[in-house]
Amino acid sequence: MTGTTAHATGTTLRVAVIGAGSWGTALACLAARTWPTLIHARRDDVVRNIRQDHANPRYLPGISLPTGLDATQSFDDIFSHLAHDAAPSLLILGVPVAGMPDTLAMLAQVFSDWDPDRLPGIVWSCKGFDAEHGRLPHEIADAALATLPHLPRGVISGPSFAKEVAQGLPVALTVASSSATLRARTTQALHGGMARVYGSEDVIGVEVGGALKNVMAIASGIGDGLELGTNARAALITRGLAEMTRLGLALGARPDTFAGLTGLGDLVLTATGELSRNRQVGIRIGQGQSLDSILADGMTAEGVRCARAALLRARAAGVELPITEAVCRVLFDGESPRDAVAALFAREARTESLN
Ligand SMILES: NC(=O)C1=CN([C@@H]2O[C@H](COP(=O)(O)OP(=O)(O)OC[C@H]3O[C@@H](n4cnc5c(N)ncnc54)[C@H](O)[C@@H]3O)[C@@H](O)[C@H]2O)C=CC1
Ligand SMILES: O=C(CO)COP(=O)(O)O
Numbered sequence: 522m523t524g525t526t527a528h529a530t531g532t533t534l535r536v537a538v539i540g541a542g543s544w545g546t547a548l549a550c551l552a553a554r555t556w557p558t559l560i561h562a563r564r565d566d567v568v569r570n571i572r573q574d575h576a577n578p579r580y581l582p583g584i585s586l587p588t589g590l591d592a593t594q595s596f597d598d599i600f601s602h603l604a605h606d607a608a609p610s611l612l613i614l615g616v617p618v619a620g621m622p623d624t625l626a627m628l629a630q631v632f633s634d635w636d637p638d639r640l641p642g643i644v645w646s647c648k649g650f651d652a653e654h655g656r657l658p659h660e661i662a663d664a665a666l667a668t669l670p671h672l673p674r675g676v677i678s679g680p681s682f683a684k685e686v687a688q689g690l691p692v693a694l695t696v697a698s699s700s701a702t703l704r705a706r707t708t709q710a711l712h713g714g715m716a717r718v719y720g721s722e723d724v725i726g727v728e729v730g731g732a733l734k735n736v737m738a739i740a741s742g743i744g745d746g747l748e749l750g751t752n753a754r755a756a757l758i759t760r761g762l763a764e765m766t767r768l769g770l771a772l773g774a775r776p777d778t779f780a781g782l783t784g785l786g787d788l789v790l791t792a793t794g795e796l797s798r799n800r801q802v803g804i805r806i807g808q809g810q811s812l813d814s815i816l817a818d819g820m821t822a823e824g825v826r827c828a829r830a831a832l833l834r835a836r837a838a839g840v841e842l843p844i845t846e847a848v849c850r851v852l853f854d855g856e857s858p859r860d861a862v863a864a865l866f867a868r869e870a871r872t873e874s875l876n
Pocket of ligand 2: 679
């Protein structure tokens with residue numbers, strides 16, 4: 522369906538995206554195939570590039586964006602876009618976890634003046650725990666939106682490199698929410714063509730998978746940087762899945778979520794795919810570079826930001842995360858990657874299980 526057809530049938534959904542980095546822009550591309558879509562960027566060059574050149578060379582070099590995708594630096598424009606025509610609307614957050622508290626606090630203030638029946642649904646796409654308090658994204662959202670309990674909210678996740686999605690290559694995603702309205706609206710916004718969107722009610726499981734797979738991708742990269750071989754990578758992925766599942770179950774997730782797109786699917790993609798920034802961080806650490814030099818260009822690598830927070834949550838829940846602990850010792854305590862691998866192998870033999 523084209524945007525024009527959607528208008529003609531009176532079934533318009535209005536979509537806005539906050540965060541015009543690589544993933545926010547890629548999700549905006551999916552929505553803009555069908556629906557009036559406006560993306561908010563903090564930088565004026567990004568707005569200009571999207572509006573005039575239908576490109577976002579800073580984050581997605583060499584990729585053409587849909588001509589229907591519009592951009593703005595003004596939050597007022599975003600709110601006018603969402604409120605227009607009283608059409609149902611969806612707001613996608615494409616910022617990193619660190620940007621969630623401030624962004625949501627601003628939204629809570631504005632939406633408190635809106636008619637409750639006209640509020641947009643909100644879906645966030647970030648993957649991680651917040652570094653300061655160890656909260657999952659839905660916990661950040663619940664705190665920031667405490668005065669708006671009726672506002673439908675959820676998370677979109679799954680194995681999805683932004684570059685491939687923006688190029689129109691196939692992708693399967695999961696939207697998780699307790700709200701059937703939000704699940705349906707997100708599916709309406711993004712499903713179609715080469716993009717499939719599945720629904721889930723397991724917000725905790727989907728978020729724990731998205732957060733821990735980034736840490737496992739760093740671990741997998743370290744192994745590859747050390748040239749430990751493909752057996753090591755497969756072992757790491759499998760035991761990483763056990764680690765992710767163990768933490769998820771302790772926090773209230775459903776076990777089958779971890780066999781799905783947002784668990785095993787995203788873990789395999791990120792731990793093996795060359796486009797993963799977390800994996801690239803690990804490879805360079807394994808090759809002997811320092812974390813500071815690797816992150817000097819401001820790259821978003823959520824696994825670095827959230828590994829310690831994941832450990833804090835796990836300890837509070839009485840759960841052991843040996844791979845995450847090893848990654849933290851290498852990233853933050855100066856342990857050499859080889860010593861960390863040796864320490865993992867020195868653990869006592871045990872039955873293969875989640876424990
Ligand atoms: N790039 C990808 O392939 C995918 C990324 N994600 C997740 O999406 C989230 C965003 O990642 P990317 O788009 O890749 O990052 P990015 O670095 O490409 O873009 C981040 C965007 O957020 C903005 N931003 C950064 N810090 C902010 C803050 N404190 N407040 C408000 N805005 C802020 C930046 O200006 C930029 O527009 C991350 O949590 C990442 O794990 C999820 C799926 C795929
Ligand atoms: O989440 C992603 C793919 O699903 C992107 O992974 P990186 O953040 O490691 O690039």
